Amino acid sequence: MAVNGGGQTVLVTGGAGFIGSHLTERLVELGEDVVVADDCSRGELNRIDHLLDEIEFRNVDLTTYKGCVEATEGTNQIFHLAASVGGIHYIQRENVGGLTPSVLMNQHLLEAAEKNGSDRFVFASSACIYRQQHDELNRFSEDQAIPANPHSTYGWAKLLGEVACRAYQQDTDLETGSIRIFNCYGPRESLDPATSHVIPSLCRKVLEEPDGGTIELFGDGTQERGFIYVDDLVDGMIQAMEKGLGGEPINLGNARDVVSMNELARKIIDISGKRIEIDHDTSKPTGTDKYAADTSKMRRELDWKPSVSLDEGLPRVYRWAAEELGQKETAIITDGGDER
Numbered sequence: 001m002a003v004n005g006g007g008q009t010v011l012v013t014g015g016a017g018f019i020g021s022h023l024t025e026r027l028v029e030l031g032e033d034v035v036v037a038d039d040c041s042r043g044e045l046n047r048i049d050h051l052l053d054e055i056e057f058r059n060v061d062l063t064t065y066k067g068c069v070e071a072t073e074g075t076n077q078i079f080h081l082a083a084s085v086g087g088i089h090y091i092q093r094e095n096v097g098g099l100t101p102s103v104l105m106n107q108h109l110l111e112a113a114e115k116n117g118s119d120r121f122v123f124a125s126s127a128c129i130y131r132q133q134h135d136e137l138n139r140f141s142e143d144q145a146i147p148a149n150p151h152s153t154y155g156w157a158k159l160l161g162e163v164a165c166r167a168y169q170q171d172t173d174l175e176t177g178s179i180r181i182f183n184c185y186g187p188r189e190s191l192d193p194a195t196s197h198v199i200p201s202l203c204r205k206v207l208e209e210p211d212g213g214t215i216e217l218f219g220d221g222t223q224e225r226g227f228i229y230v231d232d233l234v235d236g237m238i239q240a241m242e243k244g245l246g247g248e249p250i251n252l253g254n255a256r257d258v259v260s261m262n263e264l265a266r267k268i269i270d271i272s273g274k275r276i277e278i279d280h281d282t283s284k285p286t287g288t289d290k291y292a293a294d295t296s297k298m299r300r301e302l303d304w305k306p307s308v309s310l311d312e313g314l315p316r317v318y319r320w321a322a323e324e325l326g327q328k329e330t331a332i333i334t335d336g337g338d339e340r
Contacts, residue, residue: 008032008033008076008077008119009032009033009034009035009074009075009076009077010027010032010033010034010035010075010076010077010078010079011034011035011036011037011071011072011075011077011078011079011118012024012027012034012035012036012037012079012081013036013037013038013062013071013078013079013080013081013082013105013109014037014038014042014043014080014081014082014083014124015034015036015037015038015043015048015055015057015081016036016038016040016043016044016045016047016048017038017042017043017044017047017081017082018047018184018186018188018189018190018230019081019124019181019184019230019233019234020036020038020043020079020081020082021043021047021048021188022186022188022230022231022233022234023079023081023234023237023238024036024048024051024055025048025051026231026234026235026238027238028051028054028055030238034051034054034055034056035055035056035057035058035071035074035075036048036055036056036057036058037058037060037062037067037071037082038057038058038059038082039059039060039061039062039067040059042084042195045057047188058070058071062082062104062105062108062109063100063101063104063105063108064104064108065108065111065112067108068105068108068109068111068112068113069112069115069116071109071112072109072112072113072115072116072118073116074116075113075116075118076118076119076120077118077119077120077121077122077241078109078113078118078120078121078122079122079124079237079241080105080106080109080121080122080123080124080161081124082105083102083105083124083154083157083158084099084101084102084154084157099153099154099156099157102154102157102158102161103157103160103161106123106157106160106161106164107164109121110164110165110168110174110176113174114168114172114173114174118174119174119175120174120175120176120177120241120244121165121168121174121175121176121177122176122177122178122179122237122240122241122245123161123162123165123176123177123178123179124178124179124181124237125158125159125161125162125178125179125180125181125249126154126155126158126180126181127140127180127181127182127183127251127253127291127293128150128151128152128154128155128158129145129148129150129155129158129159129162129180130144130145130150130155130288130291131144131145131147131148131149131150131151132149132151132288132289133288133291137224137258137290137292138288138289138290138291138292139255139291139292139293139294140251140291140292140293140294141251141294141296141297142180142248142249142250142251142294142297145159145162145249151288161178162178162249165177165178165247166247166248168247169246169247170247175244175245175246175247176245176247177240177244177245177246177247177248177249177250178245178248178249178250179236179237179240179245179249179250179251179252180249180250180251180252180253180293181228181233181252181253182225182226182227182228182251182252182253182254182291182292182293183197183198183225183226183227183228183253184227184228184229184230184233185197185199185200185227185228185229185230185313185317186229186230186231186313186316186317187230187316187317187320188230188320189317191203191204191321191324191325198225198261198264199227199264199268199314199317200317200321202215202264202265202268203268203317203318203321203322204321204325206265206268206269206271206272206274206276206318207272207318207321207322207325207327208325209274209276210274211274211275211276212274212275212276213274213276213277214276214277214278214279215265215269215276215277215278215279216278216279216280216281217261217262217265217278217279217280217281218261218280218281218284219261219280219281219282219284220280220282221260221261221262221265221278221280222260222261222262222289223260223261223288223289223290224258224259224260224261224289224290224291224292225258225259225261225264225290225291225292226253226254226255226256226257226258226291226292226293227254227257227259227310227313228252228253228254228257228306229254229306229308229310229312229313231308232254232306232307232308233252233306235304236252236298236302236304236306237252239302239303239304240252240302243301243302245301250297250298250301250302251293251294251295251297251298252293252298253292253293253295253298253306254293254295254306254310255292255293255294255295256309257309257310258292259310262278265278266278267310267311267314268314268318271314271315271318272318
């Protein structure tokens with residue numbers, strides 16, 4: 001993956017997090033020299049325990065300039081994933097207490113990367129930067145972020161990070177780019193009901209609900225999303241680093257796997273083999289009604305597309321969640337849907 005022919009050291013901020021741990025693992029497999037910077041306030045070191053002998057781990061506070069200088073020292077390529085983040089019930093109620101850490105990390109890290117002579121900086125942005133729309137199905141393209149009106153403070157933090165990346169691309173020798181992530185899922189996500197995203201949250205609900213019971217969905221269940229499996233996302237991120245983005249944003253998502261929350265819940269229930277009904281709480285936050293990535297730019301500029309379908313990925317996550325929750329015997333479906 002090395003830019004300019006080798007001798008590169010790659011930094012992953014938030015490398016003990018869900019996506020960061022998978023990215024770190026993949027970079028090690030590729031033979032890269034990897035540094036992980038994480039204070040484990042949200043990340044969990046056990047996600048990368050098996051990699052600690054092969055990477056350098058820096059426990060630093062990335063909300064401080066000093067921590068960012070220490071994190072970026074001696075690194076050439078930077079994947080900046082660290083952020084204040086959570087599920088829909090978290091990001092829609094996030095206030096300045098969540099905004100400030102993310103903005104500080106973004107700004108300090110860019111400044112430190114430039115100071116320490118890093119070459120490339122890929123910022124993990126989010127689909128949350130897109131404003132609410134009400135089309136038949138919103139497939140957001142990169143140019144639709146402006147005029148800006150994200151539906152959450154989290155989205156504003158990501159948008160500010162993108163602006164900062166563009167400024168450093170224009171005004172310094174640091175090459176930057178922003179990847180807008182659309183609904184990534186996979187093993188190692190948080191299963192904590194207070195912070196989990198929709199797929200691990202639903203897996204937990206189904207696993208803990210007895211046969212014949214009922215689970216609850218936020219909203220009426222018609223909200224639609226496109227989901228990308230974490231292994232695919234990691235490959236796309238590496239492609240973005242290799243090719244360079246020229247300071248610009250690019251969507252990373254899976255446009256073919258767009259489902260409603262009702263359909264998603266039913267898929268997970270089917271994997272469980274249980275008979276479970278679905279109730280709805282329309283008082284809970286739901287986010288944008290419908291959104292998925294317009295992947296035209298991704299396919300054109302990265303010459304890449306995801307390969308893992310939702311029907312392949314969901315059983316993997318369900319089985320992982322069952323093992324994490326001590327319910328291995330309930331995970332009866334293997335990859336591809338075969339019964340075991």
